Amino acid sequence: MDSDKFDINWYIDKLNSSLKKKQAIVIFCECSMIYSGRAEASLEQGERILILKPDRCLLVHQPYGNNSVIYMKPGSEVKVIDMKDYILLKSSNMILHELVEIKITKIIEIMTSHLNDAAKVCLFGTEKDMSDYIYDHPELISKDFKPVSREEQTKYGYIDVFGYDKTGSLVVIECKRTKAGPSAPQQLRRYIERLAKSKGININNIKGILAAPSITQNARHMLKSLGYKFKKIEPPAYMKRKKNPKVN
Amino acid sequence: MDSDKFDINWYIDKLNSSLKKKQAIVIFCECSMIYSGRAEASLEQGERILILKPDRCLLVHQPYGNNSVIYMKPGSEVKVIDMKDYILLKSSNMILHELVEIKITKIIEIMTSHLNDAAKVCLFGTEKDMSDYIYDHPELISKDFKPVSREEQTKYGYIDVFGYDKTGSLVVIECKRTKAGPSAPQQLRRYIERLAKSKGININNIKGILAAPSITQNARHMLKSLGYKFKKIEPPAYMKRKKNPKVN
């Protein structure tokens, strides 16, 4: 009933009852834990925040930092085990072969509730928004750039924007919403290779443009050695436009 | 004092007091919010979990899913504003030019506490562990592979393992702890280019090996066309070894 540290039985009943009711559970507690799955991890004793959601995902947050340090994905199985001196919280996922075991040595406070939330985040300012913007404002690339229908794109893999210049040369544009690193020129190169092959065009007759707010020095060199050009385009967050929520 | 919905004043006092005491705060509440910064985002009304940590980061969790949908990084400034009908929670970061505004229309429950936690996660099974393992067990690559001191590596950028075969040819190994995709062969290529240049060696005299548990078909083709080889190495999680906690 009552241990030196805390009333284990009451908390175990509370946890099991809330799990059964598919409530969200948040616990402030002293605990230590191990993770085993895609990697192995351990965390020594300390006071932190445990979150169990109705979808059976598990999050462990330390009192600082943006990210959970230990976690299990939705669909895991949760068990609460009475170890007399402490509570053992086991979360296991047979399909993913993952396991977390948390030794809870003291519960500071616990909060449980059913939460109703059907809303989805609506985001604007993605790379897709940026390429849409370029498609609608081709003069950002150059006076004579004429984008063509984007429908064809998926046939040759995902290409942000492509079209023709006044000489009739094919132009492929790769967008990056943040500073472009060394992978960007190589990605552009791969798209152009694929396009050249599938259209039966000489690869040297396709022009490549990397559009981004900035570019690292290394990436600039690579781009140049591949014969492509950089075009500075402001990140889409500053292109004030609306985007509809994703329905899903 | 008492609105139709909830006792705003009591909650505002509680929040301000806890913020002042640098406690961790978790709130179950009905809310809607917007984010503005590197992108723009909004989330319509719903019941969710708000977390405010002592380091002044902010997390918003919906009752499903592993990740926070709206967040602010540590060091942001938090303000609690009484709007009579609702509480406005503002988190702003001047340096990053980011802002979150949360309209809290109902508080279901709130939990605050000081949390003591100095522990750090100890992780094993990273790519670094994998390359260490290969360095210590070069026979995994081939009978005649001789790894050399890893001290030199940083001089030419980060190369997982490199050494010589019995003919004296330089061998560069790139490790991936999960299935290798198309970026892996290109990364290997970049390392070898850099190494060839800095050592004044003909690039064709350097052998490249991609070590990973598996590889996609595309990546295999790219690797072959670059003249490099794939070596199947099990992911490091299954190499049962110990790793010391990182001190930091």
Added chain:
DNA sequence: GGGGAGAGATGCCGC
């Protein structure tokens, strides 16, 4: 389900 690429990626380390 695999493959490929974006993300408000984040975080780490090295220069």
Added chain:
DNA sequence: GCGGCATTTCTCCCC
């Protein structure tokens, strides 16, 4: 600070 890269990355989209 930038740069390059790993991450138990996660997530989405498409084949």
